[in-house]
Amino acid sequence: MAGVISGEFFGQQTDASRRKTEIVVKYFKAWAKIMTGIKIDSPRLNYLDLFSGPGIYDDGSKSTPVYILEELFKNPILVERVKLHFNDMRKSNVEALAKTIAQFPLADLRYPLSLTNYDAADYGSAVVRELQGYPTLSFVDPFGYRGITQRLLESLITPFGSDCIFFFNYNEIQRAVLNPKVLSHMQALFGISRFDQLRDLLRQPDIREKEQAIVDVTASALEDVGGKYSLFFRFRNVADSRTMHHLAFLSKNDKAYSLMKDIMAKASSSQTSGVANLTFSARVESSEERQLELFTDDPIEELKSILSHRFSGKTIAVGKIPGVHAEIDRLEAHNYTLANYKRALLQLEAEGKVTTNRPNRRKNTLADDVVIYFP
Template sequence: MLAANLLQAAQGEELAKNGKFFDEQLDQSDAKARIVQKYFFAWANVIMPTAKAMGNKIGYFDLYAGPGRYKDGAKSTPLLILERAIETPAMASMLVTMFNDANEDHSSSLQAEIDKLPGIKKLKHKPQVLCDEVGADAEKYFAETKIIPAFTFVDPFGYKGLSLKIVNGVTKDWGCDCVFFFNYNRINAGLNNDLVRKHMDALFGTERVEDLRKKLKGKSPEEREALILEEISQAIKAMGGKFVLPFRFKRGARTSHSLIFVSKNFKGYEIMKHIMANESSTEDQNVASFTYSPADASTPLLFSLAQPFDKLLAELPKVFKGETLTMREIYEQHSVDTPYIDKNYKEALRQLEVAGKITADPPAAERPKRAGLSTFANHVRVTFK
């Protein structure tokens, strides 16, 4: 479905030039790969029943796929995706894959690794490996072409080739979600570099990035990071990406990069939120940090003093005062752009019920119990006083 000459990949960053990026799979790369793979298979299970009636195809597209293996022998995401598909007959009959890398050595290596996979011919649709750059042609193609339900991974080494138009193009059609690599260190440095102005314009939008530069003046490193992530998220939402979810990777105390998930469907947002919560290094009051940091994981007591669960307990009675909703309705309405997942809402509502700040139907005495505590199912109706 995707023509080889319509996709580009602009790699040209230092790591790509000297080949060190694929020397070994660092723990952060491993976490990134797990997030992508877990989401793809969860997404596929949800999408496949409907996709069968829409042409019997689902897609996995990787615009910066790499050579297939790290130099230490570890398989990268494309091979792991294909192996799982080979083992799953329903997916093997539906999956359309496209892997692109502008580095000819990488694309050749990936093709060779794919060809060696046991059972590769079980796939109805032969994996497509391209060697092109990502730029205006790709933007035009995805903007103008209706694509099959697909999950797209955009993982450039820096910022070249990453644009709002690419993200919007690969998420515009039904069932299409995307996760992209946001190299915070390079983008933070590039915002005030005139030599890469066009790349920053493509990533944030011309007016938004000019406004961002003004906002960043005099800000601390922590404030800069928050502002930059907020602006990229709002820029994506302005183009139609209803649900945006960043997951940060830290080296020491500083964020090095993020994975940013984009979807137009709450179900996809919910699935990814659970995956990212489980991949977080730390929790505070059972609320995930949505950050992977070996340093935080080794010093959990120093992670946070924000008390996020207490904040949720205080917010819910104010936000929904006088209203009656189900637990699920409360969760869907309030959880967007917060770190909370459904279990946090169920526990908060249970505590609010005990405190007499809400009434529930059915009440606690009539609901099932687990570990001596009443459960809070999705259908339970809650009235805020």
């Protein structure tokens, strides 16, 4: 079955589920490479999967925890530095995961792997305490939303170098927002005032605008807890008629934001002029529709005029532009990768609309540290 992520069971791995895992594992690899390459006080890094599942589907396909272990054991530095923590409230899943991962040389890990059996709703904060404030990449992938609170997300991204990847069921959240029985869960997840905003937005008739607005409020709720930079990768249903899930990324760091955006762009099903839609659709990938134009206007032309307007009178290094743009307007900046910015800037330079501190560099190149002068 392509496209739908399975419900409360681990029967068959879906294409969407595979894509989700791919994004998480690629980010883990990139994050770990950066974190092991910089000088920090402590050698320890954490990878936390709070809702890990059994690690293997009934059809025998591997899932995220197993791929993370495979990556880790490819690199002796990670074996020395990463503390893994897997948790699932279902005992049977923890037992299955223990069996699955026993194939790895776990005794070689400098920091013993933790495999716990807590309900995140009750013990989420206890698990987070075990991270001891070390840089942590956390993956939060519940079936629902129980146990996910603003406070938990905040504690996950607070330590230096920490980022969180949060997979949520967009449809279920919409239903839950309107269900008075789970009001306290929703308020704990969004904060009281954002929750009220969200409830009002659900009345919006236009589905696309509604989704955009809901994502925006969710991003604001994440920003309230320190997730200054956030990204949302959309998963569509098999018929490509509805959004089912979002993979949200939260970080305090603009480099992490750019890094994840590149990964999400490569994982996207469509793009126009090199600008990805940050969306997975099994239908689009399996059909000619992949070639469909997603944007009415050329997105690079649009970016050029956005840059000229937003950065008018400013002097800024190329590598800083994506983060600053996201701070100015999160939604406007959302889909543009650093490569997209560079392409737009090179065109602006050729048209004489910006200048740089290195006019005589190699043709068609723009290093991150080149300074742009916007008139």
